[in-house]
Amino acid sequence: MGIGHDHDVTGGAAGAHAPGGLAGAQTAATAHRRRLKIVLSIYVTIILAEAIGSWLTNSLALLAEALHMAVDASGILIALIATYLATRPATKRRSFGMMRAEIVAVLINCLLLFGLGGYILFEAVDRWFNPDEVAGGGVILFAVVGLIGSGISLTLLSRGSKESLNVKAAFLEVMSDGIGAAAIIISGILNLLYGWNQGDAIAAAAIGVIILPRAFMLLKQAINLIMQGVPNGIELAEVELEIEKTHGVASVHSLHVWGLTSGVSVMSAxxxxxxxxxxxxxHARLLDSLTETMRERFGIEHCTFQLEEADHLLHEGSMHRDLAGMNEAPSVSGGQDVGHSH
Structure with a gap:
């Protein structure tokens, strides 16, 4: 007889939990919401300063940096909105609530970054062939303001970048902004010393080049979540081995581990x-033992285990058998039909 059992984030005794046990739980990004707000405030200040600086100094690099930071700020704002949506309760239509809103936020941010990177590179090429006079001293002053702001923001986001995809995205955005500010300072120094206006175009192009690889990396991670891939840091073979080592387990199949959002992994088997x-x-003790192992060994808080007889797989649908590694359905003679399907 098949026995369905589910443990939510609070663990608990054997028994069935209602769908949506994770909905409303704190995601990794939610824990760092206050710091994201502070960083967003810093960014708004720097964007205004660099936009004014670009107008006063005629610097494309400062404009590129201001636009870059504006996109980054919108990404942080989207991340903040996603953290609020992620805590909304489950509904009958969305049994996990809005926890995956973070992934949508990252995808939107990636699209903005790709568009901005292409635009900056296009403008940088034009400025290289048609250089304008740039006020190097003013460029350095405003870029230093941006560099200081980036340094403070990096410090605030350092810890959260290891726990949340959205916070990591913000951290990488701030890091690239800091590198961009440093490049602008160098171009300003070259302008002051040698009157080389094309250095401004090079600094702008550097900002554009920095943006694109980061966008690709974030997109790759977001796609892994969307495709319900195994979360980074977890090996499916190791999970299977730990389950098989548990006292009272004869075998395991139909094992799936995926991420709902960054920092929230779930599994079924x-x-x-x-x-x-x-x-x-x-059965109750076995389920508790399995759940505790998954939590302590892999950090998987939400586990769903189905206990069944050895020949139960033969009665599953064809897709289920394919996923379990049994491509053909052998005939079953005798024995009791467990009468359970998915």
């Missing part, structure tokens, strides 16, 4: 209990 296990291992 079909378990065949060992009928000859010693020590009086009840």
């Amino acid at each position: 079909h378990i065949v209990p060992d009928p000859d296990a010693t020590g009086g291992v009840t």
